[in-house]
Amino acid sequence: MTSTLKDPGLAPAGHAKMDWAARHMPILGAIRRRYQTDRPLAGQRIAISLHLEAKTAVLAELLALGGAEVAITSSNPLSTQDDVAAALAERGVTVHAWRGMSDEEFRAMHERVLDLAPTLILDDGGELTALLHDRRQDLAAGVTGGAEETTTGVTRLKALARAGRLRYPMVAVNDAEMKHLFDNRYGTGQSTWDGIMRTTNVVVAGKTVVVAGYGWCGKGVAGRAKGLGARVVVTEVDPIRANEALMDGFEVLPMRRAAEVGDIFVTVTGDKDVITPEHFARMKDGAILANAGHFDVEIDVRGLERTARAQLPGRNPAVRGFVQEDGRALWLLADGRLVNLAAGDGHPIEIMDLTFGLQALSLERLTRERPAPGVYPVHPEDDRWVAALRLEAVGVEIDQLTPEQERYLASW
Structure with missing residues (x-):
């Protein structure tokens, strides 16, 4: 062939x-x-x-x-x-x-x-x-x-x-x-933040990071964010994992409330429509959106495009800005695809x-x-x-x- x-x-x-x-x-x-x-x-x-x-x-x-x-x-x-x-x-x-x-x-x-x-x-x-x-x-x-x-x-x-x-x-x-103990936790944890940091060049320490999903990948992303000095909020649908996140020292909120406090959002759930226009409307100006789940369906990219009145170029091709009707800009990394591979080395x-x-x-x-x-x-x-x-x-x-x-x- x-x-x-x-x-x-x-x-x-x-x-x-x-x-x-x-x-x-x-x-x-x-x-x-x-x-x-x-x-x-x-x-x-x-x-x-x-x-x-x-x-x-x-x-x-x-x-x-x-x-x-x-x-x-x-x-x-x-x-x-x-x-x-x-x-x-x-x-x-x-x-x-x-x-x-x-x-x-x-x-x-x-x-x-x-x-x-x-x-x-x-x-x-x-x-x-x-x-x-x-x-x-x-x-x-x-x-x-x-x-x-x-x-x-x-x-x-x-x-x-x-x-x-x-x-x-x-x-x-x-x-x-x-x-799953090592690849999902330590691999995803390190490579996700590598992709985010090399793409945005922003500091993580002092920011509020929202991690959607607390499976093995979510544990890794949350743990590395904590090590970088971030305040970490976890969103979950499983009460057992939510309790685990709470006992690991993280704040647990529903996404509608986490959307109001987050500076950087990372989805690792494997499901669709985890972050939608309902949440975009609540986010801070300058919020960064990244996905570390396999498919590009966790962040509603089409919804983000639909609700924006303009788009802005980022500091490199892996960053796109979406200007909301009230002037806030939300920044999407790697078009919602796997940030650790689309914007990093995996x-x-x-x-x-x-x-x-x-x-x-x-x-x-x-x-x-x-x-x-x-x-x-x-x-x-x-x-x-x-x-x-x-x-x-x-x-x-x-x-x-x-x-x-x-x-x-x-x-x-």
């Missing part, structure tokens, strides 16, 4: 990014050494929809080294790094993505990766699975299984499974302990090393075990192997249970 790129000439800069990332990914490095000799994915065809930047490219190259034919597109129109895409294409992976794809181009490139007739898929948000259960049902029978990266995608998979429609097994990588390298290690191991296990259609957890052995290797990589030793302790814990 021929790659679809913006500019193949950007490859040298992409190679440098990939090499830098690989040096900081010991888990993928350990898998890579085994894959180069054992080639456990020989004969497999893998279609990937993930944010196409350097860490993802290292994973895609690893799967190709394991013997698979690999085609990749981006799971977000604004998260592709064109230099990395060009470099990955030079390393033997078919790439169909570029930064700034239109919605139509975005959908067309997902169709292109499925033209591979995949036996395995790696999905982020359920885009490939949605196509395989709708327009490309002819290919679903050939899919051995796959892995899903994010909370939103797992939610969609479970809905398909409940309806009895999921046609192949999928591993919910997002739900693994080494994923999660830290070491964090994605954990998640992508689980992705590779889960695909490999699917080729051996061939389970029935359904949503499956990451195998505990794979989760613990990644955890142990991470500790080894940073030079940390832990205690081991003695046989007597194991017997005690197993007894009644």
Whole structure:
């Protein structure tokens, strides 16, 4: 297959990014050494929809080294790094993505990766699975299984499974302990603020930050905001999580009241219409709106455009100002898409090393075990192997249970 790129000439800069990332990914490095000799994915065809930047490219190259034919597109129109895409294409992976794809181009490139007739898929948000259960049902029978990266995608998979429609097994990588405890909390927490701060260049300390949603991602965003010196307000619909946020030291308000006090708003709920014109009307002049959830539906961007009497350019293309009828300006980051990827470099390298290690191991296990259609957890052995290797990589030793302790814990 021929790659679809913006500019193949950007490859040298992409190679440098990939090499830098690989040096900081010991888990993928350990898998890579085994894959180069054992080639456990020989004969497999893998279609990937993930944010196409350097860490993802290292994973895609690893799967190709394991013997698979690999085609990749981006799971977000604004998260592709064109230099990395060009470099990955030079390393033997078919790439169909570029930064700034239109919605139509975005959908067309997902169709292109499925033209591979995949036996395995790696999905982020359920885009490939949605196509395989709708327009490309002819290919679903050939899919051995796959892995899903994010909370939103797992939610969609479970809905398909409940309806009895999921046609192949999928591993919910997002739900693994080494994923949601670290990727969602520390990865989203750090990368979201990296995207906001590099885009706006405003101070966070002393401001009021409103975090919509207190799942693992929301915990990370709120915790990092607190560490940066912000006053943090959490909005929630789940009374248990609202209590957790309260006991973690954060103020909890409904969005209609939080809208009046917030300086920076970050949505991380996975749901639509979290911030709407009702809330825009209550916000301060200069309020900043950012989304860290998978889809660009949490902030009602169309409603923001509709209620504004004028638009203003920001300090860079990732910032747009919307002047309200009374003269207040609200600033939207990254068009309401994932601010940490559309306006930043995504999660830290070491964090994605954990998640992508689980992705590779889960695909490999699917080729051996061939389970029935359904949503499956990451195998505990794979989760613990990644955890142990991470500790080894940073030079940390832990205690081991003695046989007597194991017997005690197993007894009644």
